[in-house]
Amino acid sequence: MVNKDPFYLGRLQDYYALHRLIPSYAEIASLVGVSKQGAVKFIDRMIFAGYIRKGSGGRLSPANMFFARPHVGRAPAGFASPATEALGDAITIDEYLVERPSSTVLVSVRGDSMIDAGIHDGDFLIVERNTNPNIGKIVVAIVDGDFTIKYLRSGSDGLFLEPANEDYPNIYPETSLDIYGEVVGQFRKF
Amino acid sequence: MVNKDPFYLGRLQDYYALHRLIPSYAEIASLVGVSKQGAVKFIDRMIFAGYIRKGSGGRLSPANMFFARPHVGRAPAGFASPATEALGDAITIDEYLVERPSSTVLVSVRGDSMIDAGIHDGDFLIVERNTNPNIGKIVVAIVDGDFTIKYLRSGSDGLFLEPANEDYPNIYPETSLDIYGEVVGQFRKF
DNA sequence: TTGCCAAGTGTACGTTCGTACACCATGCTG
DNA sequence: CAGCATGGTGTACGAACGTACACTTGGCAA
Numbered sequence: 001m002v003n004k005d006p007f008y009l010g011r012l013q014d015y016y017a018l019h020r021l022i023p024s025y026a027e028i029a030s031l032v033g034v035s036k037q038g039a040v041k042f043i044d045r046m047i048f049a050g051y052i053r054k055g056s057g058g059r060l061s062p063a064n065m066f067f068a069r070p071h072v073g074r075a076p077a078g079f080a081s082p083a084t085e086a087l088g089d090a091i092t093i094d095e096y097l098v099e100r101p102s103s104t105v106l107v108s109v110r111g112d113s114m115i116d117a118g119i120h121d122g123d124f125l126i127v128e129r130n131t132n133p134n135i136g137k138i139v140v141a142i143v144d145g146d147f148t149i150k151y152l153r154s155g156s157d158g159l160f161l162e163p164a165n166e167d168y169p170n171i172y173p174e175t176s177l178d179i180y181g182e183v184v185g186q187f188r189k190f
Numbered sequence: 191m192v193n194k195d196p197f198y199l200g201r202l203q204d205y206y207a208l209h210r211l212i213p214s215y216a217e218i219a220s221l222v223g224v225s226k227q228g229a230v231k232f233i234d235r236m237i238f239a240g241y242i243r244k245g246s247g248g249r250l251s252p253a254n255m256f257f258a259r260p261h262v263g264r265a266p267a268g269f270a271s272p273a274t275e276a277l278g279d280a281i282t283i284d285e286y287l288v289e290r291p292s293s294t295v296l297v298s299v300r301g302d303s304m305i306d307a308g309i310h311d312g313d314f315l316i317v318e319r320n321t322n323p324n325i326g327k328i329v330v331a332i333v334d335g336d337f338t339i340k341y342l343r344s345g346s347d348g349l350f351l352e353p354a355n356e357d358y359p360n361i362y363p364e365t366s367l368d369i370y371g372e373v374v375g376q377f378r379k380f
Numbered sequence: 381t382t383g384c385c386a387a388g389t390g391t392a393c394g395t396t397c398g399t400a401c402a403c404c405a406t407g408c409t410g
Numbered sequence: 411c412a413g414c415a416t417g418g419t420g421t422a423c424g425a426a427c428g429t430a431c432a433c434t435t436g437g438c439a440a
Contacts, residue, residue, distance in 0.1 A: 004387090037390075059211060059214075214397060228419070230399080247398080247426065387436085391433105397426075401420105408416100
């Protein structure tokens with residue numbers, strides 16, 4: 001008989017997708033159709049393989065491999081590299097994009113003033129609240145009470161905002177520049 | 191005294207980010223600095239507010255609101271709309287972008303042949319395996335053993351691939367066209 | 381063929397968990 | 411001022427949990 005662990009793991013992943021919780025050994029047992037001790041042995045294997053972790057009190061939680069999605073790398077050759085190395089330690093897209101959840105908001109993009117930076121109308125931006133970002137970053141600024149997404153530049157007259165679209169002019173603040181945050185990521189659905 | 195629940199919730203979210211597990215009542219108690227029964231009451235409030243769910247055996251798991259990130263909408267006026275309506279029912283960026291985890295892979299983008307579609311060098315694409323996508327979609331095709339990202343078009347001589355960059359030519363397959371999957375999403379870190 | 385390891389079953393046990401009930405302090409409202 | 415909802419504490423208890431140990435079965439290698 002072939003190795004049934006991938007099938008077991010699939011059941012576990014389905015359950016997790018539904019409940020966001022790794023069930024108890026007894027529940028795993030009935031979920032995959034083995035005895036409670038069979039489940040214990042199975043989970044031991046999953047822990048060894050890096051799919052599952054054990055928290056305090058022996059409670060189970062998913063580990064990195066549990067979320068790993070096949071990543072087809074830049075390599076020209078084909079389907080190699082099942083790893084998610086390129087994503088670093090992140091185990092979900094969420095974790096890759098959002099480093100500081102408590103100070104992060106999402107912003108919808110309207111208009112095409114940043115299109116040369118690959119930011120299109122309808123995109124979502126991941127914005128970290130930070131009123132003092134570095135020069136050169138893409139920032140969310142508040143101009144006339146409205147959000148605007150631009151590059152933060154520094155000129156001889158101080159800071160100004162530069163769009164990534166030659167059809168739009170630079171914005172030079174009359175008094176001061178209100179920065180809402182820094183754009184750290186972007187995503188879009190087709 | 192102000193409402194301390196947001197502070198409690200923050201502790202819980204930090205813990206969850208670390209362990210991917212809502213701790214037991216006893217652990218919550220020591221985490222936020224109240225008694226076990228205080229934790230029970232607090233969790234009751236969180237359940238009522240939609241932040242936490244209860245699974246089998248009374249075990250706690252995060253619910254929709256637990257992941258909700260403030261979403262600053264398209265509205266010109268300001269910081270309104272804490273809701274994530276624009277993301278639909280998705281509670282994480284992951285769930286928004288990946289609808290069918292089992293048939294989804296990530297692909298790194300190399301080159302700028304799709305730059306007018308907002309797909310830049312270094313971006314990640316969410317690709318659903320599907321060898322028969324609809325005309326007009328962005329697809330991952332296999333040409334000469336290499337991946338290539340292009341629009342799938344239909345002409346008088348059958349299917350062909352069209353880049354989103356006028357510096358690149360259309361690709362007309364000599365025999366047949368190998369489609370790996372359809373590009374359903376994209377994300378990038380700045 | 382013998383031996384061994386891996387996968388799975390059954391039973392038992394101490395601990396921890398979630399739940400319930402009684403009670404206290406605070407602040408707002410009629 | 412009385413009343414009451416809210417947030418919190420302390421104690422108690424049965425159920426469910428994770429763990430441990432002994433045993434069985436099947437496949438594979440020596």
